[in-house]
Amino acid sequence: MDMKYRKISIGLVLACTLLTGCAGSADQDISVEEATETDTEESSAEESAQEQLLETSQEESVSGNAAPRVEIETTYWEWGEDDAAWRVYAENNSISVSRDGYEALSEAVAGWNEEQTEAFRESCEELAVYAAEDAAYVDPDADNLFYYDTWREAELCRVDESILSFTILSYAYTGGAHGNSGYTGVTFDAQSGEILTLSDILTDEDGFQAAAQQWIMEKLAADHGDELFEDYAETVAAMWEAEPDWYLDAEGITFVFDPYEVGPYAMGAAFVSCPYAEFAVYMKADYVGMNGTGVGRFSVNTDVETEAGTLRINMPVEEDYGMAPVSLGLNGEVLEAGEFGSFGDAYLLHLSDGRSFVLFDVDYASDDYVSFLYEITDGSPVLRSRLEGVSLQGGTIGTEVQTLRVHLDVLGSYDAYMDYVIGENGELMQTEDVFEIRSDNQSFRILTVTRELPVTMDGQAAVLSVGTRIRITGSDNVGTAYYRDEDSGGKGAISYVRGDGENAWELYIDGVSEYEYFETIPYAG
DSSP: OOEEEEEEEEEETTOSSOOOOOEEOSSOBOOHHHHHHTTOOOOHHHHHHHHHHHHHHHHHHHHSOOOOEEEEEEEEEEESOTTOSEEEEEEEEEEEEEOTTOHHHHHHHHHHHHHHHHHHHHHHHHHHHHHHHHHTTSOTTOSSOEEEEEEEEEEEEEESSSEEEEEEEEEEEOSSSOOEEEEEEEEEETTTOOBOOHHHHBSOHHHHHHHHHHHHHHHHHHHHGGGSOTTHHHHHHHGGGSOOOEEEOSSEEEEEEOTTTSSOGGGOOEEEEEEHHHHGGGBOGGGSSOOSSEEEEEOTTOOEEETTEEEEEEOOOOTTOOOEEEEEEETTEEEEEEEESEEEEEEEEEOTTSOEEEEEEEESSSSOEEEEEEEOTTSSOEEEEEEETEEEEEEEEOSSEEEEEEEEEETTEEEEEEEEEEOTTSOEEESOSSEEOOOOSOGGGOEEBSSOEEEEETTEEEEEOTTOEEEEEEEOSSSEEEEEETTTOOEEEEEOEEOOGGGTTOEEETTEEGGGTBSOOOOOO
């Protein structure tokens, strides 16, 4: 049974330097950087401007009390022989920490991560055995590949000089109508590196449990109503018998109830935050609220206490899933962002140069995202950036570097990623010209050439022959896509133009539609 994997670095969450993503197989690197190094050169003026921008971020980050630098890396694994009718796809997030002064945290996170990754890999190998056995019962003439899918996804909740807190979302699809998922909250003390329990951050555990239990039941009833199981209150009362799933963010102590715990699968996971403003009386002071430079997630329609004042993002809940207004309020001043179909994520950012920002994304309808950046340093909200087609989903959020997902329809690639920094004027600024297209290891991402394809290799015009298999690794989104040959490892560039009018969504290469060059093009959305 063969196993293949690819590894992708997805972000420096509190990075001082530019994140450079990479994607490659076990023995072949397919990073955007290498794919483009022989095919395109940025002007010296552009390189100088970008380097100066990043050096400025570096200087600002180390000038104050810097928070831990956290890196989240994604590894893709695949099990299944080349001619097998089944596959197991696995995706794992690994977390690492660096920065002088946080050696204990770095060592502790490394040990935890190694243990968790090994356990997950072993479970995947067991799943591969089951998949091979179960595939024998599938119709051999079926067109669809029999597959199992599983992943662990890390999402930062809060990191500052006191705390590193994140969630791990575990998911597995092993057949049936849908997969199953569950959250695990993990919180480290940033100074000692110890994994914290609720007891570690509380001064009055009994008082907290009594107050939190009542708060949680009321919030669940208010947010989910008739969706809840009849015995949900019993589940909440029993949650203290073992360590519940919780994490710290910019808002407070947040508890997570997985699907089927207090409501049906269709309700999804339920999140209830016990805000610092209400529960600080039961907590140790070191863990209450954001501490210095850092990043913290918070929820829509919730008051968040910040150094700049009381912050709140409002979006009324629409029963018919229609559009609703989104606004940001700070100290009684309200700015309207517009009307949208749903809300994504929101983060509070405290930069080491003393500035503070709010970054959030919203969705018009189906993955039509818009990201907003507001500065709140002086206690009055100011819109600094509005990015259409840009989302926080799947990226990583830091104080100096933001890795955001960008809608990018280029030769089958629906999404790409770009690193942004917050400039002196407070705006989000791209750090590169080429968007990174992260290639997972699934075979449907491969483009198989069906007619001679004109490309550029090593700065020279060339042609890819029929049958060549390539993956798209990057694009400048204005007329050049970068690829890697799946078999030879060769890299090059493809020039394209977008159509006009009704064909604006279609790309043309040397005057010929993209659909004429490949067997299939896996657009999504």
